Amino acid sequence: MTKFLKPLTIADHEQVVKICAQYFTSELGFRILEFNLGNTYTGSIDLLAVNHTRVHLIFINTSHFPDTLFRSLTGYRRFRQDSDFLCRVYGAKDVNFDLTPELVILSPDFLPEISSVLREMMRVPVKLFRYLMFGHESDPELFVEELVESKRESAQEGLDLAAVRKNLGIEESVLTDDEIREFLAQMRS
Amino acid sequence: MGEGRNPGRRPEDVARYYLSDILSERAGENPQQAVTDHSRRVHVCAPGSSAMAAFFLANLSLELARNRYPVIIHDPAEDGQIDVRALMMSVADQHTVPGILRVSLYGLPEILITRGEQGAEKCLGNSCHTSTNVLDTQPEYVRLIGVPGSIDHLRGVGQGSYVMMVSRQDDMSLLQCYAYVKVLAGKDPGVSISLVLDESEDSRTAHVRFQRFSDRVFTKCGVSIRYLGSLVHDACLGLSMVQGKPLVLFQDASSSKEQVISIAQEFLSWSGHVRGEGHAR
Numbered sequence: 001m002t003k004f005l006k007p008l009t010i011a012d013h014e015q016v017v018k019i020c021a022q023y024f025t026s027e028l029g030f031r032i033l034e035f036n037l038g039n040t041y042t043g044s045i046d047l048l049a050v051n052h053t054r055v056h057l058i059f060i061n062t063s064h065f066p067d068t069l070f071r072s073l074t075g076y077r078r079f080r081q082d083s084d085f086l087c088r089v090y091g092a093k094d095v096n097f098d099l100t101p102e103l104v105i106l107s108p109d110f111l112p113e114i115s116s117v118l119r120e121m122m123r124v125p126v127k128l129f130r131y132l133m134f135g136h137e138s139d140p141e142l143f144v145e146e147l148v149e150s151k152r153e154s155a156q157e158g159l160d161l162a163a164v165r166k167n168l169g170i171e172e173s174v175l176t177d178d179e180i181r182e183f184l185a186q187m188r189s
Numbered sequence: 190m191g192e193g194r195n196p197g198r199r200p201e202d203v204a205r206y207y208l209s210d211i212l213s214e215r216a217g218e219n220p221q222q223a224v225t226d227h228s229r230r231v232h233v234c235a236p237g238s239s240a241m242a243a244f245f246l247a248n249l250s251l252e253l254a255r256n257r258y259p260v261i262i263h264d265p266a267e268d269g270q271i272d273v274r275a276l277m278m279s280v281a282d283q284h285t286v287p288g289i290l291r292v293s294l295y296g297l298p299e300i301l302i303t304r305g306e307q308g309a310e311k312c313l314g315n316s317c318h319t320s321t322n323v324l325d326t327q328p329e330y331v332r333l334i335g336v337p338g339s340i341d342h343l344r345g346v347g348q349g350s351y352v353m354m355v356s357r358q359d360d361m362s363l364l365q366c367y368a369y370v371k372v373l374a375g376k377d378p379g380v381s382i383s384l385v386l387d388e389s390e391d392s393r394t395a396h397v398r399f400q401r402f403s404d405r406v407f408t409k410c411g412v413s414i415r416y417l418g419s420l421v422h423d424a425c426l427g428l429s430m431v432q433g434k435p436l437v438l439f440q441d442a443s444s445s446k447e448q449v450i451s452i453a454q455e456f457l458s459w460s461g462h463v464r465g466e467g468h469a470r
Contacts, residue, residue, distance in 0.1 A: 113390075164364070167361075168364065168365040169236075169338075169339055170364075170368040174371060179409075183364055187363060187398070188360070
């Protein structure tokens, strides 16, 4: 029998943060260092997490995406200002705060073209995840997927170049596979 | 006294000089002896969209006319496609020679529209009508030649040609455009190419995309590409297509109209050599 799942909206921000934290620890192997670091005025980070390669500043949107985006920017600034303090708290042996920080934003919806805009505008790496919750508020089920941009890029790596040539009306004598790959890499650099 | 040439002008010569639409008649030349100037040609090529090729052919021809250049448009559109005739519908004179559409706005030189690059020559072969002869006997006419949307048609582009390309700015469209440029440059390293980026999000992004494209083309093909600008699609542009009225003739201001005028100005500067102004490429 087919079941229709309707998205669940949980108003309690803290509860949503805790649910999402489980995803990062169990699915992505992150270690959560702090919940709700900072405050509204100086910039707040919902989850401060680390793995072997990066420090992750995680922001979870439960209302308006532009507010969360701005919060992620102020949160990053706050993190940079407080990095020495955090080093002293956690100890250099335990956590390496010299690792490249990455902004991670979770949201049920995003602004159009946000991935490409951020990729062009930001020096700091940003990852976007779409999340949805289903079921009952007391026992919700979480669905998370990384935003399409990165999937599209990986898909392009496995591009069928013969099909591309056919679609564009170009013969192989005009553009070889290597030339197409080089061209696309240069245009995306 | 002998039958020698009279240096003076008779009243009919003076009348013809001042009243004729045809510049060579004003100059006193014999139209039958005039030779087509093949260098006065600009090819317009929009690999991804025949409608945009027609759009630029229509609007650029009006800007050329506004700058006192009579124009012949060779419309490449095939059946079922949006063509220059459709986009000039509201300003074209329907009472003209079969196979040729004439646009003559008050005070401006005429624009003649014919189907395909061979259209004019076919008309000449079938008719001895004076107006049709104009197509092949007036060197002062600038020919805007639409290139149909297939790479094979680039083989018809002659040496030292000017080619204006219109492309969207996504990777695949620019890849197609790159293939076209490569074919042109392989055929004639001296080809002069310009580019308009269509359906751009904003002018800055478009310019960055052009720079990357241009670097690639220069490195691999040795051809320097002239950037004419980018075009955003808005309601006015859509209305222009639907009403069959070129955007440059619209009264109201719009982003797309401003951009088309800016592109046309760049086009005039780039194609100055074509129009006999002696500009360097």
